[in-house]
Amino acid sequence: MIRSARWVDRIDLQRFRFWVQLTAFVLLVYGGYLALDLGSQLPIFSCGYNREGRAGVCYLLPLQHQLARPWTQLFSFAGIGLLTGFATFLLWFIVLNKGWCGFICPLGTLQDWLTAIRKRLGIRYSLYGERTFNRLSWVKFVLLALLLLIPLGIGGGFWSHDWGAPFCQICPGRVILPLFTGDPEQLTVDFSSVGTTLLTGGGMFIAGLFIAGSFFKKRFFCFFCPMSALHYLIAKPALLKLKKEGAKCTKCGNCFNVCDMEIRAIADDIERTEIMTDDCTLCLKCVAACPEPGALKVEFARINIFEATEDGFLKRMNQGAPRDGSKP
Amino acid sequence: MAANPDTPLFNRTRQAREAEVMLNKLIDEFDDNPASMHYFYDLFRRLFIQGEKVAHPPGAQIGITCIQAPEELIRAVGAIPIRLCNGAYHYDQIGADLMPAKSCSLVKATLGRLHDHEQGVPRVGKLEAIINPSTCDQKKKAGVMMEELGYQVHDLEFPNVKESEPARIYWQRTVRELAVTLQRLTGRRVTRKNLNTAMARTRRAQMAFRALHNLRRKAPSLILGKDVFLITNAYFFDDLERWTSAVEALVAELKQRQQNGFNAAQKKAPRILFTGSPPVFPNLKLPLLIEEAGGVVVADETCSANRMLYDLPAVDEWRVNHMIDALADHYLKPCTCPIFTRNDDRRRRLLDLARDFAADGVVYQAFSGCQVYEMEQRSVARTLQEAGIPMLYVETDYSPDDMGQLSTRIEAFLESIKTRKRQARTQRA
Numbered sequence: 196m197i198r199s200a201r202w203v204d205r206i207d208l209q210r211f212r213f214w215v216q217l218t219a220f221v222l223l224v225y226g227g228y229l230a231l232d233l234g235s236q237l238p239i240f241s242c243g244y245n246r247e248g249r250a251g252v253c254y255l256l257p258l259q260h261q262l263a264r265p266w267t268q269l270f271s272f273a274g275i276g277l278l279t280g281f282a283t284f285l286l287w288f289i290v291l292n293k294g295w296c297g298f299i300c301p302l303g304t305l306q307d308w309l310t311a312i313r314k315r316l317g318i319r320y321s322l323y324g325e326r327t328f329n330r331l332s333w334v335k336f337v338l339l340a341l342l343l344l345i346p347l348g349i350g351g352g353f354w355s356h357d358w359g360a361p362f363c364q365i366c367p368g369r370v371i372l373p374l375f376t377g378d379p380e381q382l383t384v385d386f387s388s389v390g391t392t393l394l395t396g397g398g399m400f401i402a403g404l405f406i407a408g409s410f411f412k413k414r415f416f417c418f419f420c421p422m423s424a425l426h427y428l429i430a431k432p433a434l435l436k437l438k439k440e441g442a443k444c445t446k447c448g449n450c451f452n453v454c455d456m457e458i459r460a461i462a463d464d465i466e467r468t469e470i471m472t473d474d475c476t477l478c479l480k481c482v483a484a485c486p487e488p489g490a491l492k493v494e495f496a497r498i499n500i501f502e503a504t505e506d507g508f509l510k511r512m513n514q515g516a517p518r519d520g521s522k523p
Numbered sequence: 524m525a526a527n528p529d530t531p532l533f534n535r536t537r538q539a540r541e542a543e544v545m546l547n548k549l550i551d552e553f554d555d556n557p558a559s560m561h562y563f564y565d566l567f568r569r570l571f572i573q574g575e576k577v578a579h580p581p582g583a584q585i586g587i588t589c590i591q592a593p594e595e596l597i598r599a600v601g602a603i604p605i606r607l608c609n610g611a612y613h614y615d616q617i618g619a620d621l622m623p624a625k626s627c628s629l630v631k632a633t634l635g636r637l638h639d640h641e642q643g644v645p646r647v648g649k650l651e652a653i654i655n656p657s658t659c660d661q662k663k664k665a666g667v668m669m670e671e672l673g674y675q676v677h678d679l680e681f682p683n684v685k686e687s688e689p690a691r692i693y694w695q696r697t698v699r700e701l702a703v704t705l706q707r708l709t710g711r712r713v714t715r716k717n718l719n720t721a722m723a724r725t726r727r728a729q730m731a732f733r734a735l736h737n738l739r740r741k742a743p744s745l746i747l748g749k750d751v752f753l754i755t756n757a758y759f760f761d762d763l764e765r766w767t768s769a770v771e772a773l774v775a776e777l778k779q780r781q782q783n784g785f786n787a788a789q790k791k792a793p794r795i796l797f798t799g800s801p802p803v804f805p806n807l808k809l810p811l812l813i814e815e816a817g818g819v820v821v822a823d824e825t826c827s828a829n830r831m832l833y834d835l836p837a838v839d840e841w842r843v844n845h846m847i848d849a850l851a852d853h854y855l856k857p858c859t860c861p862i863f864t865r866n867d868d869r870r871r872r873l874l875d876l877a878r879d880f881a882a883d884g885v886v887y888q889a890f891s892g893c894q895v896y897e898m899e900q901r902s903v904a905r906t907l908q909e910a911g912i913p914m915l916y917v918e919t920d921y922s923p924d925d926m927g928q929l930s931t932r933i934e935a936f937l938e939s940i941k942t943r944k945r946q947a948r949t950q951r952a
């Protein structure tokens with residue numbers, strides 16, 4: 196194991212993650228005040244409706260707008276803008292893979308904070324359970340398809356512009372994230388047409404659901420997130436990888452047990468070496484909970500940066516309980 | 524050591540003689556036993572030959588008939604788990620009166636031992652209750668017989684499929700109910716605090732075991748398998764902290780041995796992976812025969828050793844409910860017991876151990892009458908054969924009668940391994 200991997204193994208991954216998430220949240224939600232601008236192709240829900248504070252914009256916003264251009268434009272000059280936008284998005288994404296979700300996304304972080312509050316209050320978590328999981332895991336792909344197709348339909352003249360940026364209208368990011376910069380503007384239902392009423396009303400409802408849901412269920416929303424679906428479709432060239440060596444896995448289920456996303460395959464799949472699934476957020480909790488040396492590994496550009504070890508496992512489990520409650 | 528005053532004639536019993544013959548062989552036929560092993564030699568001598576009572580701090584003693592009974596829960600309520608699986612031929616014969624003749628020696632011996640409430644060896648005193656996981660048919664049915672012998676038996680409903688989610692949920696419910704039963708028995712609640720302490724205690728023991736296990740990877744070997752089986756057998760009834768400290772001391776000694784370039788086995792000793800029905804003292808005849816014949820048992824896949832102590836549970840949120848669920852998963856998911864419908868995990872585990880410990884061959888013990896191990900023989904043999912690992916299948920029981928015949932077979936097996944290795948070497952050269 197290289198030095199950095201040993202270092203990662205020794206640090207407290209959860210604490211490390213907490214600080215990375217907090218820093219990223221502050222930067223992305225308030226960085227705009229310091230004129231920080233990371234562009235508008237970020238692979239996370241750094242919401243564009245947080246106009247004052249945002250330090251960069253969630254790619255889904257420009258993507259939906261670009262796709263809604265009239266088709267004549269889309270298939271000529273606007274197409275170039277679309278392609279360069281996507282290329283920038285891809286470049287951002289490739290670096291961290293879904294690690295953007297586990298470590299950077301403000302909406303993901305918010306869910307983890309709601310979890311932390313629940314923990315402090317001593318309330319148990321709920322689970323989707325296998326049946327619900329299987330029944331719902333395609334939802335994010337449908338949302339992704341809709342958020343691509345509806346704007347295309349607008350550009351083709353099939354629907355009115357009231358349906359513009361349809362996913363943003365129902366996205367909890369739009370309602371919630373601007374609140375962090377004291378902007379309650381999105382906390383309303385737009386009654387100007389049937390379409391906007393339905394969508395923004397739905398948005399309010401989903402924002403409420405987001406808060407209640409992620410209080411009881413870890414990463415409640417990520418399960419339905421179309422950004423996560425998009426990630427999965429382009430994950431192949433990503434640099435950060437979650438690897439599994441099936442022969443070393445005892446199928447003990449520890450990794451599944453701690454996984455916020457209830458990903459069963461992480462424990463039960465012993466064939467795949469690239470074990471990041473469509474729901475994964477690369478939070479790396481599974482690696483930290485695996486007692487089998489080398490069964491789970493994290494690689495960056497093929498360099499092993501973190502892997503399951505007995506010592507690391509022991510340290511983390513020994514620390515587990517006493518700190519519960521005092522931990523962020 | 525002074526004889527125990529309350530059982531003056533104890534060491535004349537057949538049980539004690541049987542234990543003595545085995546223990547003497549385990550100790551005397553080998554030079555260079557690690558000094559730290561004397562704790563265990565002494566423990567077995569006192570308990571099995573001199574009939575001493577196992578020393579434990581005060582607390583209800585709860586018998587368990589299988590590794591599937593979550594010991595952390597028992598310890599959390601201040602009780603002491605005592606694994607009852609017995610290895611004595613003497614008790615096997617007594618148990619034969621209670622079970623059909625063709626039953627498994629281990630189940631018969633366990634019943635035979637329980638038949639003698641007071642003096643049954645190892646002597647542990649009153650058992651408050653027995654937790655009997657519903658694993659194989661014989662253990663399942665033995666529960667009622669234990670009840671007839673006057674014990675309070677709690678059947679722990681164990682699924683016989685482990686892959687499915689309904690089985691997992693069912694088992695989690697079983698384990699939660701066990702927590703309630705234990706609370707009723709002892710009058711103490713399972714709390715986050717006491718369960719956490721109990722889990723930490725068991726974890727320390729498991730890490731000591733893992734350290735020992737990892738040292739067995741080394742070639743030349745630092746310790747013989749017969750000693751490791753004694754150690755893990757002691758875990759059945761010994762005081763947890765005493766056991767753990769003794770293992771930690773042994774691990775330190777073995778590390779020293781490693782530095783000195785010590786070899787516990789003969790040069791070029793075939794390295795054997797042991798699987799199948801569990802060796803339990805005094806029935807350590809198969810590991811003993813292997814090592815008498817010049818082999819060395821480097822690893823095992825049995826519920827009296829590796830399977831009992833190896834796997835470690837993980838908890839995400841340390842609340843009592845989640846801790847209990849995590850424990851339940853830990854006792855079900857990685858288990859390679861043959862009572863399950865499928866045995867893919869067992870075969871994968873064997874391949875992994877064989878590779879990891881550079882095993883030259885596998886010895887598969889099946890107690891006659893243990894149908895599940897007998898039935899898995901073919902699939903395991905096929906898997907190993909495909910991987911080019913020779914396997915010796917031995918069907919046996921607790922009777923010492925077949926030792927001569929077994930030793931011939933084992934010698935032949937080890938000889939064939941050596942020939943293979945020699946041929947491989949000359950081919951390479």
Ligand code: SF4
Pocket residue numbers: 239240241242243244253254255256362363364366367368369
């Ligand atoms: S509303 Fe949601 S999808 Fe749209 S920009 Fe904001 S975070 Fe992204």
Ligand code: SF4
Pocket residue numbers: 238239240295296297300301302303304416417418420421422423476
């Ligand atoms: S899956 Fe979760 S963390 Fe990832 S982009 Fe969506 S909301 Fe953010």
Ligand code: SF4
Pocket residue numbers: 443444445446447448449450451461462463484485486487490491
């Ligand atoms: S925690 Fe490790 S050994 Fe256990 S199931 Fe997951 S990958 Fe396999």
Ligand code: SF4
Pocket residue numbers: 437450453454455456457458461474475476477478479480481482
């Ligand atoms: S599979 Fe592992 S990295 Fe992915 S979400 Fe689950 S715990 Fe996190």
